[in-house]
Amino acid sequence: MDVREEIRDHNKDFPGEIHPTPGGGIIVSKFNDIVNWARSNSLWPLTFATSCCGIEMMSVASSKYDFSRFGFEVARATPRQADVIIIAGTIVNKMAPVLKRLYDQMADPKYVIAMGACAISGGPFFYNTYSVVKGADHVIPVDVYIPGCPPRPEALLHALIALQEKIKSGWTREQIKGEKPA
Amino acid sequence: MTNEEFKQYITGLLPSAVFDETGEWLNVAIDAQSWKPLAQSLRHSQFDFDYLFCLTCIDWKTHLTMVYHLSSTTYRHTIVIKAQLDRTNPEIETVSDIWRTAEFHEREVYELFGVKFLHHPDLRRLILTDDFEGYPLRKDFQDPVNMIKL
Numbered sequence: 001m002d003v004r005e006e007i008r009d010h011n012k013d014f015p016g017e018i019h020p021t022p023g024g025g026i027i028v029s030k031f032n033d034i035v036n037w038a039r040s041n042s043l044w045p046l047t048f049a050t051s052c053c054g055i056e057m058m059s060v061a062s063s064k065y066d067f068s069r070f071g072f073e074v075a076r077a078t079p080r081q082a083d084v085i086i087i088a089g090t091i092v093n094k095m096a097p098v099l100k101r102l103y104d105q106m107a108d109p110k111y112v113i114a115m116g117a118c119a120i121s122g123g124p125f126f127y128n129t130y131s132v133v134k135g136a137d138h139v140i141p142v143d144v145y146i147p148g149c150p151p152r153p154e155a156l157l158h159a160l161i162a163l164q165e166k167i168k169s170g171w172t173r174e175q176i177k178g179e180k181p182a
Numbered sequence: 183m184t185n186e187e188f189k190q191y192i193t194g195l196l197p198s199a200v201f202d203e204t205g206e207w208l209n210v211a212i213d214a215q216s217w218k219p220l221a222q223s224l225r226h227s228q229f230d231f232d233y234l235f236c237l238t239c240i241d242w243k244t245h246l247t248m249v250y251h252l253s254s255t256t257y258r259h260t261i262v263i264k265a266q267l268d269r270t271n272p273e274i275e276t277v278s279d280i281w282r283t284a285e286f287h288e289r290e291v292y293e294l295f296g297v298k299f300l301h302h303p304d305l306r307r308l309i310l311t312d313d314f315e316g317y318p319l320r321k322d323f324q325d326p327v328n329m330i331k332l
Binding site: 093094128129130131132134 | 309311318323325328329330
């Protein structure tokens, strides 16, 4: 089984064991697991769209796809109330300090999704110019990358669920890169 | 109003103007010095060119060309004026006092191509940072940090 399947299998349900007793029950679990479980199911994204990927992000927020179903309840217009920033669009050199500042203003724990070719690598069209940052990960660390130009709404949903699995696994960004459990 | 009328009017003002009708609109090639008086007269002529809807520049490597697209909101006719500039010292008179929109567009051409607009009220950079070096839309612009050579 590969790592992602293992994580998925491990995180299907509430973390821990439930022992039913007459008139109630006892839960045996690890506090960290419960915290991660709670966090992963309440990730509020920051409204941050710099180009056409933003339209797809709005589509995912609307009733047809509806990321609220997975706990991405409401998009927040301020970084201080947001948990995850979806970088939906091109980051230019003049935007980079703004992105960094928004990221710094978000409260920990915070997560980053790079949506689309521009956020991953500078884009399929405008990468060879004086003005474009070649990938948002030059500015802030990225948790999940979504390829596409722009990605399908399903791809964004998939990435959001992948982020939840990442949080539930309890590993840090660095540990996942090295694939070492905590 | 027809292209023939435009041609007749412009030839009357400026005998050296060269016309080209191969495209959608009438193209008029002029030299940079005659642009300001021509613009002035076109704006106040019976053709009523009250709308400058596109102002841009082209780098031909040997010279620069300023391109002005003029239109009339009353008659809905369009004309294109092209003025050739010297690449080493590109200078042309501003038309921001005739069409207010030119103020911003000339600032943009100024920062991207390095064209100097004489008597412009506020010739600063529009978008680029103050410490940016070079004119990024010129063909010989080099930026080894951000750009690979194709």
